[in-house]
Amino acid sequence: MTDRQIHIRSCSLCEAMCGLEVHHADGDVKLIRTNHNDVWSKGYIGNAAGFNYSISRYAGMFLQLAGLPTVYSSATVDTWPKNVSCQLMYGHAWRIPVPDIDRTDFMVVQGANPAAGQGSFMARPGAPAALDEVRERGKVVVIDPRRSETCAHADQWLPVRPGTDALLQLSVVNVLFDEGLVRLGHLADRLKGVDKVRAIAAEFPPERVAEACGTDASTIRTLAREFAAAERAVWYARIGTCNQEFGTLASWLPDVICALTANLDAVGGLMWSKPVAWSMLQQDWGFESGFGRWSSRVRNAPEVLGQFPMGCLAEEIDTPGEGQIKALVVVGGNPVLSAPESTRLDTALPQLEAMISVDNALNETSRHADVVLPGLAALEQPFYSEMLWGWATRSAAKYAPPLFPSADGRPDEWEILTRLGAMCAGMGDVNAAEFDDLYFSALVELTGADPAVALAASPDPGPERINDLAVRTGPWGDRYGENPDGLSLDKLRDLPDGLDMGPMVPQVDNIVIHPDGKVDLAPERITADIERLAGRLDRPAGSLVLTSRRHVRSNNSWMHNVEVLVRGKDRCTLLIHPADAADAGVVDGEVARVSSSSGAVEVRVEVSDEMYPGVVSLPHGWGHDKPGTRQSVASRYAGVNYNVLVPPDFVDVPSGNAAVNGVPVSVVPV
Template sequence: MADSSGIARIPGEDGDHVTYCRICEALCGMVATVKDGRITKIRPDRDNPHSRGHICVKGPALADLAYDEDRVLHPLKRVGGPGEFEPVGWDEALDDIAKRLAASVERHGAFSFAVNSGNPPSMGWPSSLASVLFQQAMGGSRTYTPASEDISTPVLATELMFGTHAFVFPDLATCEHLLIFGSNPLVSHGSLMIAPRFKEDLDEIAKRGRVIVVDPRRTETARKFEHVSILPEGDVWLLGAMLQVILSEDLQQRQFIEQHCAGLEGLVAATSWITPMLAEPRCGIDAETIQQLARDFASAPRAAAMGRIGICRGGFSTLTNFFLHALNVIGGKFHTPGGVGWGHGGSATDEQFAGIFPGARHGAIPSRVSKLPSVWGTQPSTTFLEEMITPGEGQIKSLLVVGANPVMSMPGGPALVEGFAELDLMVALDLYMTETSRHAHYLLPVTTALEREDMNQFFLNHMVRPFAQYVPAVIKPVGETRGEYEILRDLAVRMGRGESFGNMTPFEMADASLQKGIEGQKGLSLAKLKEHPHGIMIESGRWAFDFKKRLGHEDGTIHLWCEEMQAEVERLRAKPARKPDVLQLINLRKLRSINSWMHNVEALVRTDAPKLLIHPTDAAARGLNDEDEAKLSTQWGSLDVVVSLTDDIRPGCVAYPHGWGNHGGWKRANAKGGGNLNAIVPQGPQSAEQLSGMSYLEGFEVEVSAA
């Protein structure tokens, strides 16, 4: 029944249901109108104090996702080759999975079981817990996520400098000078930070001072503010040179460094040779501009430097992110209004992470064959195939895939089918029969975000302005779909391994965490959130905690240098000069896409298509005109692409989005064409950054020729 405000509370009840989007990290508030048990409209929630009436085009598409004719609505059992399924009952499916999985693990050991989880379930609280708790129930530790295509290097850089995995991000609310490296927040809406009205925040910062975007492409964000064009993979040289300027000109904040930091001498020695003149040809920015960027940043009282995926996936990405942290710290921009720091969140999130991600420390779970290190408890994607096909103790023989599509999303993804064929059992939990899940022995259908209750517990510590919200499900599950938590808890119980899920529901766990945290002592609880359906701003603000309590190093300081970074600097010093005539590829984020899993929504893909962005000079040298068909090639393969000429892209650089080239059980997605970029990116463990295991997906060499 509806509450006193007229808001519907029962799933499927006619009327307006308050909810929020779980496609990306912005978590924008929405209102879904339901009639006769179906969603008829989704609009922005203008009473949500966090997003304040903002949503992008993808939010309303969640209704189309729920009612997609290609969506899997019943459990499926494979009866022939890949993609050949027939319906099966839930009890029959789970009983058989439990039996076969138990037999495989008994035969090959707990280490032979692996989990691959993806982005869609990670955006919900119960769903994000499900695969982690099931892995614990199995006694295993082989987990693959998008981390090594996304966040491994900033996570590792943060661990090495601060001794913790909590993300550092800028105080957009009061910043006056913002440097953005490799991020396009007007399209991505922010990542590793939550600020649903990012555009307005940037506009306000520009009014107060400056927004400077460093990128090889004049992105949507760069067009609106100041753009500094840089060569792909040049950020490590730019940041190193900026540090050299600040340290050599004595512009650092000595008092903060002396009080809270260790290793300054190592940082000074490691960057002293990276002068602006040396960096100029390596980053494509003249020395005078580098000097001015450094001096302006150091002198701005409320300044912050942020980076994202564009600086996370190159050949020196951990060092780049470490330099970025160092720039903020020595410049006096850490844990201060207008600068960078951790989120407040008002919960016991740090303690949650310690329990949810065992083995989170760098290298705690190295890969079996190549010995690449784990980061945040996850394995590098480039090791996935060899771990399935290399015989021996610990060979992956059973696999659970939860909302992931590694055939489309991992480097060399199409080759993974060779490994799938070696498995005793592969089980996929998904919305669709994807390029990956078509190879599973069982495909179990899951609910969409609008068919489940949820809260933003997992993201509380990532918020520029702390905010908490709980929402009930908008509609009842469509067909026979179930939530990931429900499915995997049931499976664990059938195997006699249900202890890891405990006696508390995910929301009881979240409530206990809320009440234990800073804001819980002031009355924040799940019950209070249920009384405020549009959510509650946490008024204590961003800096209402002692940052020293979050430093994880034994000496209680920020480490400005370490042995791992010294080795990376020596490797950087030995790097050969860039070839002048080579093309380098960078990735491209598109507003209507989210990796590979929303391409079947007609409202999103109707006017969208993947194209290779290339500068007119580079196109002319290759005999290409706008809209021509071309071949994009690397040593690992080639794709047929359509080129789009633009001077927004720097000469010597091309850009193409990943996640296209679908060929699963979704008709619209298949019809959109394009190519699977991950089929031709650098592949295999040797191609990854060896320190972090991060895939090499930005700045690698390509060739473009007429088709």
Template sequence: MHKAFVTQVDTAGTKFPPVQRKKIFCGVCEGSCGLEATVQGTELISLLPDPDHPNTKGFACSKGLAFGAVRDDHNRLLHPLKRCPDGSFEEISWEQALDEIGERLNGIIARRGKESIGLYQGNSVAWNFGAFLNLFGMAGALKTKHLYSAASIDINGYWMISQLLYGSNFLNPIPDVSRTDFMLCLGANPAVSHGSMANIGRFRDTMMGVTQRGGRVVVVDPRRSETASLFEHVPIRPNGDVWLLAALLKVIFDEGLEDREALLRQTTGHEILREMLAPLELRHAALASGISVKKIQQLARDFAGARSACAYGRCGISIGPFASLGKYFLDVLNIVTGNLDRPGGWCFGRPFVDLETLMHRMKSTGYNRWRTRVDDFAEVAGTSPVVSIPREIRTPGKGQLRAMLVVGANPASSSPAAGELREAFKDLELLISLDVYQTETSRLAHYILPPTVWLEREGFPIFTQSHSGVPHAQWVGPTLPPRGDTRDDAWIMDEIARRIGIVPADFPGAQVLGKLGLRLSPSLMMDIGLRTGPEGDWFGLRPRGLSRKKLIGNNGAIKLADTVPTGILHKRIFTKSRKVELDHVLIRGEMKRLLAYDFTVDSRFPLSLISLRELRSQNTWMHNVPKLIVGDRVQRLRIHPQDAERYGIEDGDPIEITSHFGQINVPEARISDEMMPGSVALPHGWGHQGNWERAVAVGGSGYNELTTNRVDSTDLPSGNATVNGIAVRIRSLRVSRAVA
């Protein structure tokens, strides 16, 4: 018997279902932490960290360990729901739901064309390869430009810059933290987030390892975050990161600190950098970033002079008005100092399913191959930006968005100008939501279709496998059977696709094969990709190679190497020159836009608001889990003591926040010198509506009632929303509440 299976017998001789210990990985966030699930029959006994996982080595956070509560939540939707005319929902069968959806979609297609159908991919799809493939496949089969991704709220700049520099949206280098001598961490809080766009196991401890072996970690953040408080902290004005990065590069070039040999060997077009940075004045960058010229110069010298160094950034650089340029400069800083593709630097991962190559071959990656209908944004990886959705719904004409399938997303809370989006959704002829709960978004849908959760379906870490600091392979079968009448998202999409006569696949010949009754399941497609890739078994020709079957049978992750590979740039990169291509007209234009940008403070809205990730939250979900919401859990606005005094605010006051675009009330102020004066921080993902009782009861307000979807407020090249550095004013509601 497999040692993971133990049959239990009680004293009366009653046999219980065998206890199984399954090594799996967590599907909540980019940590992809190894877990050990103990299961008896259909019951989840426990979820514990997997000490044998090669990357996370026994670490898992409270969210992953508590996920059983989401699976077993009494608010979880277990049957398809149809909205009644009075706004309530009635349970219906899958057959009725799918047939009615198919009929309504066919009617819309007949009247308005396939291009009027939209699809929305939520963050959770990144851990659901079946949903991911079927969504892209459906968009391709429908030839619709209305494929929207939550990525355009916080990461589109990464996708587009990777396409420009490395030839593929999905080829994103990661910091080699375990070997670096100097880590510059901009606008990221790995001690809480556990990493994003970098799957570094035990991220916080690995960063601590840098200083323990005599290296240096500098954290740049407007807030002395949980990460910043462990290392050297350089406070910065919100959205000032792009100025800092440009200024660091300027110092490096002015002082001849660049690695010319690396630039010649690895890049084309590097001459443009010096020319582009020439008009930048350091004192101007110092004003915009709030960091002195002296500090910038020293930081540049230290970074360039380190034996190895990596600059890593996340929301601080990717959700402001210059997200693309900021990401460009981040990569360029690593490149010009000779740290690309070398130990301790900025390195490419080693995925076990080489999705980057597969998608490149299928021409699924790209940038600016077409423009959006209303706002004229460039497409990024075949997607349109979420900021455009209300205008795409409300602007008449060919291709007007009339129906939408939202998968694993809550854009009515998470997208900028959320209130406007909620109203626009009401104008759709058909809104379908695949969701575990009735949320701010799904409650607006005509149909809510309940999917399985990651514990109930097959999976491999499709998104994070190429970002892993310790390359490894893992593919797991369902840990538990589906609850109620739930179904896999991929199955649901396939059934809808069947009813409108398409195959949800975008590879050549997929539709013809479909007409002959042949449909390749996402599992089969990915297994073929694995088996014919660099780690594959080539169908028996390489007996030591991997296959889906082998991995599922392994009950645990297999380590592929101790560290990320280096010296592989020319093999990994997809540009025609096989070098990093640095010169782009668009980037030069963005630099001019930056230099002309007016960053002076509007006296009517004197504070700059940033969003805040909390340890026990995951964007807009997980607030319905009792363990994660107990104790002192209130949405609090962080404010510096000087600002609190100036605006008459006391600790614990209820606060009204007003921006150009909206107003919200927040339950409490927390006065703390963790903030940089002039900036305030508010946790996002609060202020719920719908049937998830605890999440609604915990209160708070939606961050995105304060943000905008205006075109001139986005990062123009990528269409990414600006959700950081929002100009606001605040006032205490203590007095008015007391009077009331």
């Protein structure tokens, strides 16, 4: 038996990218623990496509090559409102500003739970400890209908009714203008639409919105005043503000609030990351982006930034007629669990004439595939996040080579996507290596480097040379020898614990790509939705509404097949306030039936005053009770599928994003 060796790498399962020591011997992993020498995480400890070394760098190529007519992705049940607001405000959907959590004095956390989710669009390990440090400098306010785990690291919990986040935000803007608290700072000549925002906000004073939000006007006014008075303040809003019926408005307004208080592109406020290796997603490739250029066949839903709402997929498969979807390629996704009205999609998939899944697991979705194409295991491939450094709070970098060779010589995902894309395009089975030379050369040309020089430096095909290109042509790169002291992937290989080039810096000039170079604070597509929001003010309280939640041990659903993380206390429960439980006649520990217009589930009740009255909560990512999967642990702890209850047409209008939070439901005892 050989002695144990230690392989240094990063965890690829979430935004924190924690450093790991992988102890191994004789081809087996013996122990995985934190790497205390990691320059990024210092020992602290999404979706598969975004976190995969190959897929994240080749998904765009696959889509362009295959020429598939429609795209459905997890983005339209998650981030799309934020993408829409950034596209319209800054000119690029993925140039999303990040909270400078390490240098702020006042932080609002709205619709986010970084204590469980480790931050999203905010790559920073140890988010709870960072929030504690903000409290030492100033104040943390959590706005959420549940007293989440993050509230333990906050000074104030401000509960609101689901779907009213934008009303509260607009009233904060109202106070900023009404009380003379607006200061534009260094962006004064870079902002347009300020007067339009002022006019819109004038109609939403705190006294008008407080009752609908479920709070009081004085609380909103105090929040606005404290935020404006702080030397450095940041408003962080995430998935809870995205996947609701007014998601685009609630994703737009935090950036507006920061801009109006000189906290956009400013230290301690909302800033943009400066990654060591540029992200494929955040580059300006010159591709056209837009809205409503075509519409879905069945419900006539407009495309938004090239995608249809995920809730349209089932009806496009099971509704006969010209243009009916007959074939589907699924790359690293599980829409049978994640799509709205997921029961219908589960029934529709067997009606396809052909389905291909690129996946390492036979899960609830891939069990329907005619062909499953598995990629490599995590330790069989390198790791350097393609996208997460684009939302990191520091300009750091970490690279880890593969630990083990591919066990049976099967192809990497980059080769699978290249060959599959060519087949979809009618080109037959191409030589993936030769095709990759063309793809890589095109990328090099777009950076202004010499393709011949880059090919000579990196002759082997695949994502490694794309990663090298991104490092070399990044802000600290060697540009293939033009800057001899600059970075390359080879230099990062010699730094297994990583490299830290410092905190974020103001860089609005490098971010905004509108022709006039200005940040648009009042895009017409967004402000046109204000009238719909105003209608929310007169809506009666009505029934209970449902919101989702996540658990740190689940990491969405990724960890549900790991026995040590799912055993013990049942975490797939319905959280309900004691008063609501009494009204519904349900009892703690017993089973209730939760019904919506879309479906029903039966789940154990957990009565807790951490819920705001009128709101109930289920975790997402569960529902592993489908036959034909090969996830034995997850099947034993199946839970119920949240998305059975989500109507496919309950969406945020400007983005088409599913309104997963705020679904009207009824709760009765079983």
